[in-house]
Amino acid sequence: MKQILNVKTPGKEYTIEISDESFSKLNKEIDEMTRGQKRLIVISKKVYDLYYNRLDFSEDELFILKDGEQEKNYKNYLKIINRAAELGLTRKDVMVAVGGGVVGDITGFAASTYMRGIDYIQVPTTLLAAVDSSVGGKTAIDLEEAKNIIGTFCQPKAVFININFLNTLNQRQFMSGLGEVLKYAFIEENCEYKTPLYLFEFLTLGCEKVLQKEPLTIIRMIEYCLNLKISVVNQDEKEAGLRKVLNFGHTLAHALETITKYKKFTHGEAVIFGMFFILKWAYEHEYITYSYYRLSTELLEKYGFKPLNKNFKPEKLTEIMKKDKKAEDGMITFIVPSGKKKVKEIKLTPAEVIYMFNS
Ligand SMILES: NC(=O)c1ccc[n+]([C@@H]2O[C@H](COP(=O)([O-])OP(=O)(O)OC[C@H]3O[C@@H](n4cnc5c(N)ncnc54)[C@H](O)[C@@H]3O)[C@@H](O)[C@H]2O)c1
Structure with missing residues (x-):
C-alpha cells in the first residue's frame, strides 16, 4: 500500500510517500529522486547496522551519526558540513537523512546552511520522525542549555516513509512516537483540515491494532497525523501563529528533557508528561470540562x-522555560486545551508558572 500526500508551502511543494513496500522499491525511488545529484547520506548508526545491506548506498557517500539526542550538536553539524565539502557537494546536490528525528533535524540544518541551502530528503525510520519531525521543515541542533535553539525553517525535497523500518524499533521508541501521535488527537480542531478525521476516536477504538502495529492501521494513523500537520504548515510555515498548536505538551517536555540532559526521557515520553500536566491544569482552571x-x-x-x-x-524548570525559544518578553508560552480537540496559547510570567506547578 502506498499513500501520497502533498505539502504546499509558499516557497516549496513536495510529496510525502507513506508505504509498506519493499526496500528495493524505496532504493529505486531515492535513486530516481536524486538522479544526477551528488549525495551525502547521513544515517543513524543503529539504522546503518540494521539496514545497510538492504539499502542501496555506497560507503563513500555515508556519514554515520552516533545515536542519541546528545549527538544533535554543533560538532557533528560541522563534521557533516566538512564531509559534504570533502565529497564536493555543490548547490545542485543533496543530503539524505536516514534515521530518527535526531538525524533528520541535524541533516536538515546542515543542508539548509551548506552553501546557503541545498536539497535534502527525509527517510524517517522512527514513528516519531514519520509522524512529526520529518515533515514541516523545522531543522535544528541543540546546545547543552537549550534544545533546538539553533535551526532553520527549510522544507525537504521529499519524504519517504517506509513503515517496514518500524519493525525493529524497540517498544520504548515506538511508544515515544505515539506520544506525538496522541498530541494530534488533542489539536485536531485547530488544524482546520478540510474534513474531520476523528483521530481521537480512531486512536481510542483502534488502540489494540495500533499497539499490535497492524500495517494498514499504522499507515492510516501516520496519514491522519501528517494531514493535520500539513494543514497547519501550509497555513503557517514559520510559526507566526497557528503552528504553535503543534507545541501542545512541549513547554514542559523541553524543560524536562533539558533538566535531565536529554538522558532520562525520550522526546515523546516528555511530551506525554507535558500533556498530562496541562490537561489537568486546564480542567482545574475550567478551560475544559471534567x-x-x-x-x-x-x-x-x-x-x-x-x-x-x-x-x-x-x-x-521555569528557569529553563525562560530560555526556550517559545518564551517572549520574559513570558512563558503554554498551549492549553480549551475545548474538545482544541487548544489555545496562553502566556504566563515565570512567577505564575512556578505557582502553576505548586498549585
Ligand atoms: N523538526 C521537527 O519538527 C521535530 C518534531 C518533533 C521532534 N523533533 C526532534 O526529533 C528528535 C526525536 O526523534 P526520535 O524520537 O526519532 O529520536 P532518535 O532520532 O534519537 O531515534 C530514537 C532511537 O531509535 C533508533 N532507531 C531509529 N530508527 C530505528 C529503527 N528503524 N529500528 C531500530 N532503532 C531505530 C535510533 O538509533 C535512536 O537510538 C528530537 O531531537 C526532537 O527534538 C523534531
Missing part, C-alpha cells in the same frame, strides 16, 4: 501512559 478531561486522560492511559511521578523543582 468529562473531556477524563476522556483525554483515559485515552493516554489506554496506551499505557501515566503522568510524571517525579518532582522537579518548579524554579529550575
Whole structure:
C-alpha cells in the first residue's frame, strides 16, 4: 500500500510517500529522486547496522551519526558540513537523512546552511520522525542549555516513509512516537483540515491494532497525523501563529528533557508528561470540562501512559522555560486545551508558572 500526500508551502511543494513496500522499491525511488545529484547520506548508526545491506548506498557517500539526542550538536553539524565539502557537494546536490528525528533535524540544518541551502530528503525510520519531525521543515541542533535553539525553517525535497523500518524499533521508541501521535488527537480542531478525521476516536477504538502495529492501521494513523500537520504548515510555515498548536505538551517536555540532559526521557515520553500536566491544569482552571478531561486522560492511559511521578523543582524548570525559544518578553508560552480537540496559547510570567506547578 502506498499513500501520497502533498505539502504546499509558499516557497516549496513536495510529496510525502507513506508505504509498506519493499526496500528495493524505496532504493529505486531515492535513486530516481536524486538522479544526477551528488549525495551525502547521513544515517543513524543503529539504522546503518540494521539496514545497510538492504539499502542501496555506497560507503563513500555515508556519514554515520552516533545515536542519541546528545549527538544533535554543533560538532557533528560541522563534521557533516566538512564531509559534504570533502565529497564536493555543490548547490545542485543533496543530503539524505536516514534515521530518527535526531538525524533528520541535524541533516536538515546542515543542508539548509551548506552553501546557503541545498536539497535534502527525509527517510524517517522512527514513528516519531514519520509522524512529526520529518515533515514541516523545522531543522535544528541543540546546545547543552537549550534544545533546538539553533535551526532553520527549510522544507525537504521529499519524504519517504517506509513503515517496514518500524519493525525493529524497540517498544520504548515506538511508544515515544505515539506520544506525538496522541498530541494530534488533542489539536485536531485547530488544524482546520478540510474534513474531520476523528483521530481521537480512531486512536481510542483502534488502540489494540495500533499497539499490535497492524500495517494498514499504522499507515492510516501516520496519514491522519501528517494531514493535520500539513494543514497547519501550509497555513503557517514559520510559526507566526497557528503552528504553535503543534507545541501542545512541549513547554514542559523541553524543560524536562533539558533538566535531565536529554538522558532520562525520550522526546515523546516528555511530551506525554507535558500533556498530562496541562490537561489537568486546564480542567482545574475550567478551560475544559471534567468529562473531556477524563476522556483525554483515559485515552493516554489506554496506551499505557501515566503522568510524571517525579518532582522537579518548579524554579529550575521555569528557569529553563525562560530560555526556550517559545518564551517572549520574559513570558512563558503554554498551549492549553480549551475545548474538545482544541487548544489555545496562553502566556504566563515565570512567577505564575512556578505557582502553576505548586498549585
Ligand atoms: N523538526 C521537527 O519538527 C521535530 C518534531 C518533533 C521532534 N523533533 C526532534 O526529533 C528528535 C526525536 O526523534 P526520535 O524520537 O526519532 O529520536 P532518535 O532520532 O534519537 O531515534 C530514537 C532511537 O531509535 C533508533 N532507531 C531509529 N530508527 C530505528 C529503527 N528503524 N529500528 C531500530 N532503532 C531505530 C535510533 O538509533 C535512536 O537510538 C528530537 O531531537 C526532537 O527534538 C523534531
